[in-house]
Amino acid sequence: MHFISQKKSLLNAISIVQKAVSSKSTLPILKGIYIEAVSNHLKFIATDLEIGIEHIIESNILEEGTVVVDARLFSEIVRKLPDSEVEILLKEQQMIIKCQNSEFNILYYPSDEFPELPTIEQRATYEINNQVFKNMIRQTSFATSQDEMKPVFTGVLVEIIDNKLNMVALDGYRLALKKVELTEGYNNKAIIPAKTLNEIGRIMDDSDDTVYMTLSDKHALFTLGETKLISRLLEGEFINYKQIIPKEYKTRIKVSTSLLLDSVERAALISREGKNNPIKLNIVGDKLIITSNSEVGKVQEEIDIETEGEDLNIAFNSKYLLDVLKIIEDEFLFIDFMTSINPGLIRPEEDINYKYLILPVRVSE
Amino acid sequence: MHFISQKKSLLNAISIVQKAVSSKSTLPILKGIYIEAVSNHLKFIATDLEIGIEHIIESNILEEGTVVVDARLFSEIVRKLPDSEVEILLKEQQMIIKCQNSEFNILYYPSDEFPELPTIEQRATYEINNQVFKNMIRQTSFATSQDEMKPVFTGVLVEIIDNKLNMVALDGYRLALKKVELTEGYNNKAIIPAKTLNEIGRIMDDSDDTVYMTLSDKHALFTLGETKLISRLLEGEFINYKQIIPKEYKTRIKVSTSLLLDSVERAALISREGKNNPIKLNIVGDKLIITSNSEVGKVQEEIDIETEGEDLNIAFNSKYLLDVLKIIEDEFLFIDFMTSINPGLIRPEEDINYKYLILPVRVSE
Structure with missing residues (x-):
């Protein structure tokens, strides 16, 4: 095996397949990257037996062949090389890596022990x-x-x-x-x-x-x-x-995503000290009052909302609210409620293809 | 105690003094920030008894007073507040923090238990x-x-x-x-x-x-x-x-700081697998050959240098070389050597006020 590639393109290939390298496998060869030099390209493969990643780059192949090399050492070496042509060959049980005035000789694994990726029939x-x-x-x-x-x-x-x-x-x-x-x-x-x-x-x-x-x-x-x-x-x-996705509601609110996110983040500073991080939502007409209390103190937040239906008291784990508020990009969102013991249904104002259901927490008054 | 400040200026003060807050003290009050409201300013103090930091900001003081409040909770609350005016007061054993539609009530420590910072006479x-x-x-x-x-x-x-x-x-x-x-x-x-x-x-x-x-x-x-x-x-x-700073040399080299740094970083990838991370420097005329080997393989780097004096073989712990190469800003540096068992003396080409001495490592040939 003998080939010449640009450092950047090598490094890019390594970075992509390295995500599948096993960090804790007992099989040493799974800490390696499999490299195959054929015709005018290099194929890189890594796998932890759950996920396998393969990436192909063009390369100047002087001699075909295969090798498995330690992913961590190889990626660090290539990363530190000058931004130039890299020549790689196998010689006397060592992989030789040459780039400008640098030359590395490192050990490698026999490539025949590397597991093959499963073949997938292109049915669907x-x-x-x-x-x-x-x-x-x-x-x-x-x-x-x-x-x-x-x-x-x-x-x-x-x-x-x-x-x-x-x-x-x-x-x-x-x-x-x-x-x-x-x-x-x-x-x-x-x-x-x-x-x-x-x-x-x-x-x-x-x-x-x-x-x-x-x-x-x-x-x-x-x-x-x-x-x-x-x-x-x-x-x-x-x-x-x-x-389990509710079809109806007794209370629907429309609220600014960013105001709700900011308020829940502040309330979570207090609620995280308690069990289940509970924060209470109190809908009173066109006001949403968010409160939380724990041994460190208490907090109250007030947000203007549009409400359709009945007033309601309900409590949620703040983490489950924060997770969804961080990924909604619409300026406003709706939340539909039935009662304080039924799940709430969150959806962005514009994106009708996204729904998030969240179970309430029971809290003592 | 009762005052009004801008969120940004509060947050800046907290961030500065928080660096002295004790992370592992057994004295709970050292996890706090001391705040004193006097005249037209606020004084913030934190200390771990080794280091104490004090920072003063102007503020609208409505009632003078002192308090100690948990640094982590207080800083997180202020950080999450809207970018606006913050009103803080003490009431019924709680600190009340108001900002727009948010209101926090949190517990505080009695301020009389907070240690005083030592007084330093302004002698020198x-x-x-x-x-x-x-x-x-x-x-x-x-x-x-x-x-x-x-x-x-x-x-x-x-x-x-x-x-x-x-x-x-x-x-x-x-x-x-x-x-x-x-x-x-x-x-x-x-x-x-x-x-x-x-x-x-x-x-x-x-x-x-x-x-x-x-x-x-x-x-x-x-x-x-x-x-x-x-x-x-x-x-x-x-x-x-x-x-211990040598006054004379038998070999002096002048080398590019960045080329030496890059070569030593690559050599360190191999040397770190060995004891004392040793890398060898071999000065042969106007060439510096850097080599290292360990159980994972070996590396050789070659750099053009200017040499005055004798050829030399010497070895250093790569970490001690890397540390100094990362902080030298001059394009070139000098290294003076006596023998392979005397320390090397590194100095930047232009900055005659900086010197770095490094002991060699003995390695077997």
Whole structure:
């Protein structure tokens, strides 16, 4: 194996696949990056057996071959090299890295021990705009559970019905739902780990390109330009979420997203000292009074709102409110309530394709 | 106590004194900020009994008084308030903080338990330009020891002799020395904790103002505009550092600071896997060859230099080289050597007032 590449393009490839490198695997080879030099390109692969990432760059290949090299050491070396041509070859059981007046000789792993990425049959592939998909992930994945004891809750349900793509996340206390229209696609569903989606979100650049999502029985494959990401799916039955989204309300308020965010952030400074971080919302006519108290003191906030329906007292965990207020971009939002023990339903004023359900907390008066 | 201040000016005062708040004290009151409202100003004080910081702002005082309030909670509340006027008063054992439509009531500590800052007699005060002093700190304090078992080494010697201010830091492996001219000042010396100097460096803004340093037997006082910082001095005898700075050399090299920094950073990627992070410098005519090897591999770097005197092989701990290469701003620097077991002396090409001594490491061939 012998090739010449630009430092920048090498570093970019390493940075992309490195996100799949296992940080805590007991298999030493999973700490490595697999590199394959064939024809006029280099293929980089890393995997932690849950997620695999592959990236291809053009390169001047002088001799074909494969190698696995420690991801951390290799990425640090390439990062510190001058911004110039880098020549890499294997010789006497060492990888030689030359760039201007620098020469590294480092050990490598035998490449035949590196696990192959699963093959995905291209049965059902969906096309989505990069930015639309990135935004869907941002608006849902935060609502998944961190609790590995309920594996289904750590994933996002991806459901394609009648050319609509729904993404749903829930953790037992709140639920986030985002819909978009697809140009075409078979009906299908899968539960994708939130970690996978977050990695895709990080890899996607700010371009308006297209991401292709392929779902098989056990895996999802995402293709973005020269990058492929393959992830295992989560097994199990997702909750029938449609049942739990309320269809009616007795109280509806319209409130400024930023005023509500600021007030809840202040109230959370007091509530976080208590159990469940509860903050109370008191709707009195066209005023929303937010209060919280704990052993360190108390706080009261007042916001002008538009109210339709009855006055109401209800309490929420401030974290679950803050999470959604931070990702809503509309200037105003609606919250629908039934009673103080029914969930609240939050949606942005303009974006009718996003819904967030949040369970109330019971607090003593 | 009752006053009205702008949020920005309150937040600025809190941020300055908060650096002295004790993070791990067993005395709860040291987690607080002392606030005194007198005449037309507010005085803020925090201390961990090693360092005390005081800052004064103008304010509309409606009723004089004093209070101590939890630094973390108070700073977070003020930070989250709208950018507007803040009204603060004490009522029924609570501090009330009002700003637009927000109102906090929080508990406070009785102010009479807050320790007084020591009084420093203004016997010997020195005037130094902010930027000059900030740079002196940056060029020396990193060379102090972190080892609390040798307290004197955790401080920087500040020595005033014949209108020259010397700052010296050493840890047994390297020494950093910086001199500046003062306009006037009594001969004097003190060992100031590096932590104190680093805090002053952080508080100093980028203005060209003057800092006043006052030394008493036990304390140093620094005055910067409306901020005062008082610190305990370290007790003990500082090493007679002049003795150990070599006066002659057998080999002198002149090298590009950035090329040397880049090469040593790359070599350190390999050397950090070994003991003492050793990297070897091999001077052969007008070439400097830097090599390092450890169990992960080896590296060789070559730099063009100007050499005066004999060829030489010597090895250094890469960390001690990197530390100084990062703070030298001159394009070129000199290194003087005697033999491979004598210290190297580094100085910037232009700045004749800075010297850095570094002990070699013995390595097997």
